[in-house]
Amino acid sequence: MPTTIKMLAHQWGFILFLVVAICFCLLMLLVSWFLGSKTHGRYTNTPFESGIASVGSARLRLSIKFYLIAMFFVIFDVESLYLYAWAVSIREVGWIGFIEAMLFIVILLVSLFYLARIRALDWSPIYCKSHVYKTTNIHNILGTKYPH
Structure with missing residues (x-):
């Protein structure tokens, strides 16, 4: 018996598992395609957030x-x-x-x-203003440009 057949005979459980898993995935896709709704209304592809139509852009500038x-x-x-x-x-x-x-x-x-x-966790407005003031003074003393 060639070594390839011996290896397949030795790993039959894993091959069977892969085949069953792929068949199960295909079965779920087919069942959802047959049982899924096929309506194509005006608002079918409109995203809703908790039943409310979204307003504005999803691109928010966060701190x-x-x-x-x-x-x-x-x-x-x-x-x-x-x-x-x-x-x-x-x-x-x-x-x-x-x-x-x-x-x-x-x-x-x-x-x-x-x-x-190093106050990495301090975000109070007073600290932020004093920190910006200190760094701009250092850049003015050194004669370097402000980092962009």
Whole structure:
């Protein structure tokens, strides 16, 4: 028996799984095509938000603060996921795992204190005005142009 046939015989379960998964996807597409609505009215392709027709453009200019908050949330959310995985397997990892988790938490705290120290999390209008004033004075002293 050639090696190709031996490999196929050995991996028949995986091949069967792929065939069934593809057939199931095609079946779902066909059923939705037959059972789906076929109406073509005036407002069929109009997007609705909670039953209300949208007004204006979807392109909004948002402050960078919102993106920074989103990045902080994602970063700390992923880090909490790592800590949860560590907490689930605490008996298996032993003291080495405990020390590594503590090192991970210390690095997180140091980075959070660093962000607080450079005032990356302070967005009050008073700080923003004083920060712009300081940076423009430095550029005036050095004789450099303002960054665009």
